[in-house]
Amino acid sequence: MTAEKAQRAADLFGITDRKSVAAWLANMAVEAGIQPKRENLFYTTPQRLRAVWPSRFDPRHGGRHDPNAYLRNPERLANLVYAGRLGNGDTASGDGWAFRGWGHLQITGRANTLAVERAVDLPLTAQPDLLEQMGVGLLGGAYYWARMSQANRLAAAGEIWGTRRAVNGPAMLHADEMVALYQKALPHL
Template sequence: MTPQLLAAATGIAPQRAAAWAPLLERALDEFGVRSPAAIAMLLAQVGHESGGFAHLQENLNYSVDSLLRLWPRRFDAAMARRYGRIDGQQRAVPSAIANIAYGGRMGNGPAASGDGWRYRGRGLIQITGRDNYASMQSRLGVPLLEQPDLLLQPPQAARSAVAFCRHVIPGFVAAAEARDLAACTRMVNGGLHGLADRQARWERALRALEV
């Protein structure tokens, strides 16, 4: 994975590609991801989740309307107005949003435990939830449960993305080789959020990698 190839496959700036290419190359080798089709899909999913390799932490600055649309079973109208962003009037409360949205699932304790905020999305592919942090801790050999911010370090951000797609969701490589974008997106995201952007990124990566 050269910087030139990464820039062509993702559309990111050469300077950013130069920083990420060696980290991704090492991670792909470490976790045995060699299929060009799988690499293209991984780059597309990572590109979307990280906003073009720019963001390593989940943005929880949700508006009231977004909270009601994304988590209708977690936020009623009063809760959304209390914690969501109202432009020109009120800032969002990211910690409360994470605790409510992610509390009591993905291995997290209830909202009051703070696990939702503690194990919010981090890394290139936005590892989320205590169970996934525990799995990544085992795969990466770093104490993520105690120090979740380690996923904000570029080497661990890259390693976690590749390890997640290779081992935590083992069907990812097969689905990528079958060119099933929707299946891979569901594995990564839990739904089809941002599918059009993922598809555009995927098609670009396929061309660059000559798949």
Template sequence: MPITARQLLQIFPNAGPVAGVFVPALNEAMARFKIEGRLRVASFLAQVGHESGQLRTVVENLNYSAEGLVKTWPNRFSRVSAAAVARKPEQIANIVYASRMGNGPAVTGDGWKYRGRGLIQVTGWVNYQACGSALGLDLLTKPELLEQPGYAALSAAWYWSKHGLNELSDAGHFLDIGSIINTGKTGTAPHGAAERKALYDRALQVLE
């Protein structure tokens, strides 16, 4: 069921003009990965809507304060080390994503190069490699491709399919979908659970 620009703006009223840009991108991505039918489409839109700030953000925001760094990554930052890199997104990315997800140590710059991009943020060397292989893109050399609407949507739909989220949508396990996207596992409430659910309920109404 292709969505229209009018429907997308009803679901994402904060998207503004960018909604029109994303309509063909989302429709192509959903068709390719069989995100079809009211439940699947509503679930997918709700999750990408939350993850992207209603389609307005396709690159991870790492502009943290010192307090935010300590709170978010208590095992990575002390108050002193956090103060040294606060509001320096590139340095922050290289520290928090160092030697994880296939990235090299901080000095390689992999954390910044492979920071979260796309409507469901692909993060880390391993995930960029897997996504690029699936979509036929050289994302290791050109990770910024995921900032383009078409690839931002396709990468999200690829992630969705890879993690079996169509099946969870069909079964009505909406909370588990958010948990997998946000925490990597079920059984824990995802960040922004209330907003995800509100977007889902609105999408179900719009898509009736």
């Protein structure tokens, strides 16, 4: 991630408070690392699928799908878990795979991708390779952080754990790691 591109994206969408900048950077680091990427959804154990997607695979949470049928098949898994959500069509539409997480904050879904497309004036749905470019990933992450979620407001108020929920949802995966990165970054801003 280049500092100049990150600064430009942050400035464009009003991520200026030092707590917000630190939390934004920390969340991006645990979501995608330094390079923007696409979510791969390559799972190798039924236990992990049940833990991450309980409503789809864990009968105790209403899951009715056999996790073994989705192991090592990221496209099939994406089309199931993201079907009918976030502006996506049904499993047969292919939207789950086409609009799986992307960029530094793993923006997911047709509706969210279209919102970012309009905000940054780039043809993201027509040219999906753009989603993996550094500048585009940072712009998408900044827009999502500041305009599509409550993360920027939460960070400015010092609710750093809340920023993880705003980005990652109720699972809050890697929350401890994100907070540790936030604490390292904050003194340098």
